[in-house]
Amino acid sequence: MTQATALSLTALPLADALAQFRVEVSGVGMTQIPFSAVTFRDNGMASEDMAAIVRADLERSGQFRFVEPLPGGMDENSRPDLAPWRAKSSDALLTGSISKLSDGRFDVRFRLWDVVRGQDLGGLSYPASAAELRLAAHKIADFVYEKLTGEKGVFATRIAYVSKAGQRHTLLVADSDGENARAALTSAEPIISPSWAPGGRQLAYVSFESRKPVIYSHDVATGKRRLLANFRGSNSAPTWSPDGRQLVATLSISGNAQIYAMDADGGSPKRLSQSSSIDTEPAFSADGNTIFFVSDRGGSPQIYRMGAQGGNPQRVTFAGSYNISPSPSPDGRWLAFISRVGGGFKLHVMELSTGTVTALSDTSADESPSFSPNSRLIIYATRDRGQEALMTSTVDGRIKTRLASARGDIREPEWGPYAR
Incomplete structure (x- = not known):
């Protein structure tokens, strides 16, 4: 040969x-941060569910527990009333949006809220091609992980x-x-x-x-x-x-x-x-x-x-x-x-x-x-x-x-x- x-x-x-994997998370950690992630506005134009990828990343780390979001749409520009989210015992809230850029790429934007303290923890914008949307979601998960734990995330590796x-x-x-x-x-x-x-x-x-x-x-x-x-x-x-x-x-x-x-x-x-x-x-x-x-x-x-x-x-x-x-x-x-x-x-x-x-x-x-x-x-x-x-x-x-x-x-x- x-x-x-x-x-x-x-x-x-x-x-x-061989490319598709099924993710199954089992077990319960000692201390987990409860968080919510709202479906990104206009996510339907993209092939990937950004909030779902972020959720899976954070749950896989063992340090986060997902709390189902309240009904109603929001994006990174929304100023949410955080009291109902506190009532759901969610400590953090992620919002975002997806829009199309003139060059055919997507503009992925997000914002993270500290529900307990009522603070805006910041957000970013990631321009991404269709093939880079998963990587953008992993980078968002890394941002959330680092802001809430103080340690660097590994989801974009x-x-x-x-x-x-x-x-x-x-x-x-x-x-x-x-x-x-x-x-x-x-x-x-x-x-x-x-x-x-x-x-x-x-x-x-x-x-x-x-x-x-x-x-x-x-x-x-x-x-x-x-x-x-x-x-x-x-x-x-x-x-x-x-x-x-x-x-x-x-x-x-x-x-x-x-x-x-x-x-x-x-x-x-x-x-x-x-x-x-x-x-x-x-x-x-x-x-x-x-x-x-x-x-x-x-x-x-x-x-x-x-x-x-x-x-x-x-x-x-x-x-x-x-x-x-x-x-x-x-x-x-x-x-x-x-x-x-x-x-x-x-x-x-x-x-x-x-x-x-x-x-x-x-x-x-x-x-x-x-x-x-x-x-x-x-x-x-x-x-x-x-x-x-x-x-x-x-x-x-x-x-x-x-x-x-x-x-x-x-x-x-x-x-x-x-x-x-």
């Missing part, structure tokens, strides 16, 4: 069966994951809610281990198109890619440093799988781990000073950490005989990982300052956890009700969201960073 027949590098819309349907492997990039999925790469051979570069413009991944694992970087906007690692033996598990200047990966140049660092622009790899065992799945801490990794040097797979320059490995996980897939949170507080429990594989999170470990999932085929950029949510792949699925969970495990495709295996999600 030639490379031309095995691969498609153009970014094409995915077929409806993206996720990457791999889908397999028959013999077709597809690397996909989608909105943070799983919608608007687009194929970045398709291949007749496996694609694994996607890893976002800082800024969200590039993905590194492993392709088997050469009948062996080889690491590439891929420009998400243009589809252009660059070979990063095709050394003797296996090249796998790439991850970027927080400054984007280098990658670490698992290479078997020495005969057994060890962790190496490579300059992002190429060059000879530098060996970081030194053992006769298998060392793999490296992941940088947010400050770039530590690398978490998996090793069976103690007899079974466990998570260790070492300095970014290598040396002095220290074991991190001690409970259970099989712990893999470390994912440190961007705020440095948490480590998500997968632990084998009673023959199943479950998502766990460790508070790094105390070593306290909490099981988060009710499923038993979890894999590949990845934190949202604000460290509040974890995305992971699992099998739920007989289907492969992407799930998100709050760090306390109380709110879970299922992003379930119609068909195909779904694997290895990776939550993208904030755009630069």
Whole structure:
């Protein structure tokens, strides 16, 4: 099979069966902000329900509870009587409108009200093409989230994951809610281990198109890619440093799988781990000073950490005989990982300052956890009700969201960073 027949590098819309996701939110959080979102004036001229997208985003975060709005139309220019909204126990109110611009785009405007204090919390206008309406809604949700929680939202970020349907492997990039999925790469051979570069413009991944694992970087906007690692033996598990200047990966140049660092622009790899065992799945801490990794040097797979320059490995996980897939949170507080429990594989999170470990999932085929950029949510792949699925969970495990495709295996999600 030639490379031309095995691969498609153009970014094409995915077929409806794979592009559409169903969002199901379950669980109850400890404290949730009650809010209302009124249907945007003239929303009927657009293909997306802006208020509904904002609602779904905020509910998925686990920190908001939707209150059905009062009847009657409003937009961002309305000065609402907030007393009836207080009587409905709504703490915040979102209004807005959509209009058509002369260039064919839409002008999406909104305003947020603090119902309790009777304050106008501000609003913005987003010009957007029809294809950008969902992104505009995610940006509005980010605005609301930040105004009401004081923390940055993640709804306008993206996720990457791999889908397999028959013999077709597809690397996909989608909105943070799983919608608007687009194929970045398709291949007749496996694609694994996607890893976002800082800024969200590039993905590194492993392709088997050469009948062996080889690491590439891929420009998400243009589809252009660059070979990063095709050394003797296996090249796998790439991850970027927080400054984007280098990658670490698992290479078997020495005969057994060890962790190496490579300059992002190429060059000879530098060996970081030194053992006769298998060392793999490296992941940088947010400050770039530590690398978490998996090793069976103690007899079974466990998570260790070492300095970014290598040396002095220290074991991190001690409970259970099989712990893999470390994912440190961007705020440095948490480590998500997968632990084998009673023959199943479950998502766990460790508070790094105390070593306290909490099981988060009710499923038993979890894999590949990845934190949202604000460290509040974890995305992971699992099998739920007989289907492969992407799930998100709050760090306390109380709110879970299922992003379930119609068909195909779904694997290895990776939550993208904030755009630069």
